[in-house]
Amino acid sequence: MSKNEKEEHLAIGVDLGGTNIRVALMNKMGQILQEGSRLTEAYKSRDYIIQNMIKMINTVKGDYQIKGIGVGSPGPINQAEGRILDPPNLKSLHQCPIVEMLQSEFRDIPIYLENDANVAALAEARVGAGAGKKSVIYITVSTGIGAGIVIDGKLFVGAQGNAGEIGNMIISEKGPQVANLNTGALEALASGTAIERVGRERLGIDGGAKEVFALAMAGDSVALKIVEEVKTYLSIGIANLMHLLNPSIFVIGGGVMQSGEWLLPQLREKTSHLLFPSMRSHLMIEPPMLDHKVGVIGAGLLVFT
Amino acid sequence: MSKNEKEEHLAIGVDLGGTNIRVALMNKMGQILQEGSRLTEAYKSRDYIIQNMIKMINTVKGDYQIKGIGVGSPGPINQAEGRILDPPNLKSLHQCPIVEMLQSEFRDIPIYLENDANVAALAEARVGAGAGKKSVIYITVSTGIGAGIVIDGKLFVGAQGNAGEIGNMIISEKGPQVANLNTGALEALASGTAIERVGRERLGIDGGAKEVFALAMAGDSVALKIVEEVKTYLSIGIANLMHLLNPSIFVIGGGVMQSGEWLLPQLREKTSHLLFPSMRSHLMIEPPMLDHKVGVIGAGLLVFT
Numbered sequence A, B: 001m002s003k004n005e006k007e008e009h010l011a012i013g014v015d016l017g018g019t020n021i022r023v024a025l026m027n028k029m030g031q032i033l034q035e036g037s038r039l040t041e042a043y044k045s046r047d048y049i050i051q052n053m054i055k056m057i058n059t060v061k062g063d064y065q066i067k068g069i070g071v072g073s074p075g076p077i078n079q080a081e082g083r084i085l086d087p088p089n090l091k092s093l094h095q096c097p098i099v100e101m102l103q104s105e106f107r108d109i110p111i112y113l114e115n116d117a118n119v120a121a122l123a124e125a126r127v128g129a130g131a132g133k134k135s136v137i138y139i140t141v142s143t144g145i146g147a148g149i150v151i152d153g154k155l156f157v158g159a160q161g162n163a164g165e166i167g168n169m170i171i172s173e174k175g176p177q178v179a180n181l182n183t184g185a186l187e188a189l190a191s192g193t194a195i196e197r198v199g200r201e202r203l204g205i206d207g208g209a210k211e212v213f214a215l216a217m218a219g220d221s222v223a224l225k226i227v228e229e230v231k232t233y234l235s236i237g238i239a240n241l242m243h244l245l246n247p248s249i250f251v252i253g254g255g256v257m258q259s260g261e262w263l264l265p266q267l268r269e270k271t272s273h274l275l276f277p278s279m280r281s282h283l284m285i286e287p288p289m290l291d292h293k294v295g296v297i298g299a300g301l302l303v304f305t
Helices: A003-009 A046-061 A098-105 A116-127 A186-190 A192-203 A208-217 A221-245 A255-259 A263-272 A294-301 B003-009 B046-061 B098-105 B116-127 B186-190 B192-203 B208-217 B221-245 B255-259 B263-272 B294-301
Strands: A010-016 A020-027 A032-039 A069-073 A111-115 A135-141 A145-151 A154-156 A249-253 B010-016 B020-027 B032-039 B069-073 B111-115 B135-141 B145-151 B154-156 B249-253
Touching: A010 A046, A010 A116, A010 A294, A020 A046, A020 A294, A032 A046, A032 A294, A046 A098, A069 A098, A069 A116, A069 A294, A098 A111, A111 A116, A111 A294, A116 A135, A116 A145, A116 A154, A116 A249, A116 A294, A135 A221, A135 A255, A145 A186, A145 A221, A186 A192, A186 A221, A192 A208, A192 A221, A192 A255, A208 A221, A208 A255, A221 A249, A221 A263, A221 B221, A249 A255, A255 A263, B010 B046, B010 B116, B010 B294, B020 B046, B020 B294, B032 B046, B032 B294, B046 B098, B069 B098, B069 B116, B069 B294, B098 B111, B111 B116, B111 B294, B116 B135, B116 B145, B116 B154, B116 B249, B116 B294, B135 B221, B135 B255, B145 B186, B145 B221, B186 B192, B186 B221, B192 B208, B192 B221, B192 B255, B208 B221, B208 B255, B221 B249, B221 B263, B249 B255, B255 B263
Parallel strands: A010 A069, A069 A111, A135 A249, B010 B069, B069 B111, B135 B249
Antiparallel strands: A010 A020, A020 A032, A135 A145, A145 A154, B010 B020, B020 B032, B135 B145, B145 B154
16 A cells, blocks of 8 residues: 555544543444544543543654644544533533643644444444445434434535424423433433432332333333333434434434343334334434444544544 | 527426425526416326326427426335335326326427426425535425435435435434324424324314414414424424534425414524534524425426536
8 A cells, every 4th residue: 555545545533432532543434444542531630531531643644744624622622723622521621622731732634523322323324334325313212312314425514504403303392300301301201310310219120221121121110111211202302303303313322222122122113103204214223343342433424524 | 599409408397296286397597488287186096187297298398499397296206217106186197107107298309307396396495595505405395204315406316315304313212103103203393294183183173384384373272382392393393303414504385384474583593502613603594495386397307407
């Protein structure tokens, strides 16, 4: 492989998480050539964290020429300014001008920044469960609920970069009061946090979705009712998106989905009943195909527009 | 202007409505050179209606060379087959293969078919209130509620062409039972039909949105409460779309909006309160700029992709 070929075909992805930083050298198919991972140590200083990241990038880069560096960060971010805003799990990096900081180290290499949900959506859409599909909506049901929209292989982020904030979509006139969310918002009703809260209130347990689901599997009627409600709320959310965007495929992942693998087929069934009849046979809901490396792969794919 | 120039720059738009057929010869700026209009006479036969349409097209076409013919029809349509499916107001044209029928008359001229809501969205996005904006959502609040999504000047219609069906978006766990719509669907709660039904139930009037709004203006407390509810439902619908797609601008038209011009500024206010704070200053809601010719202009614009 000549140096020019390498430069055209390789990128570095950085998955900046609240717990781990992952870095990988990869090609546009999402195949990883070199990788590294370490604890973020999010309680330490901004400079400490960014310097570690730079070292990791240099390690996987070695002598390779690369086309660019893509960074996936917890949101919110300001993409135009290349800045991390105020993600709750990364207090040391609030207002961090991460693109500028990386740029001063990697002078001639384009740097891309995107929020982690969009980065995961891009990876699943291009080289995961949505590969080959024209329009993909990737939904994470985890602590929160978010979505990434990929049309013709490109992220659709909207006018100010905030598209996909489905957690704040109102699906009910009532619901618990949750800070920063609308009454009746999807995330307040069906996220991991919501399930944990309801589990505490109605079952007196602290284990969150995993434990609620286990009790439901064991036949506990209160837990079963909670599961039914969560399925209803999630189905409404997905049906709303289907009516609005009619995507080729939904890819639905996140911790809550992993806690109950039976959940996805039941969601398919329930969502289908909420669609216009002519749309039902076209509903595709699949689990993600990429594992914990989805973030670092998607970050690298940002480089290949 | 040479013949070649003409061919590149002119198109014919056909607005097939339940009441009128409008036809226009126009350029890609939506400027009309020739136009015609007549009653659809929807109760007459398929052949009668289509033959009239062909005559109208030939009249505005004259000797001009045209790049294509675009047709806007009430939905649902099957775009791949160029067929009108089963729009309630056009019974004679159910299952009509309109593209094939026009093609056999206009042999070498490309024919385009799109539903009327999308056609109006395209017109407002390209040459109306959304001109120059990257992403436009056009919403009609009329007998029903529908939306058209235009990204970078192009309609986004989704995998099977059904994107924009926001009337069936669930925003409440309760709501009246309406045929073909989900319980709690936006259209069942806030369309002209919904307002008419509530006006009948609570006020004993048959005049629909116009009369309900007039009574509210006159201070009738029941009518005022209905208006408040409608505003709430519509705001929820718009806020959901803003969180999901973050468009540059919303253009909101249709009979209900025309019945109360004070409605739009109040919707802006109310929707804003339902958004993440960082998104509020970016919310743009504007009325349409094009008048009753929006359909024929949008149909012609289908030709210029």
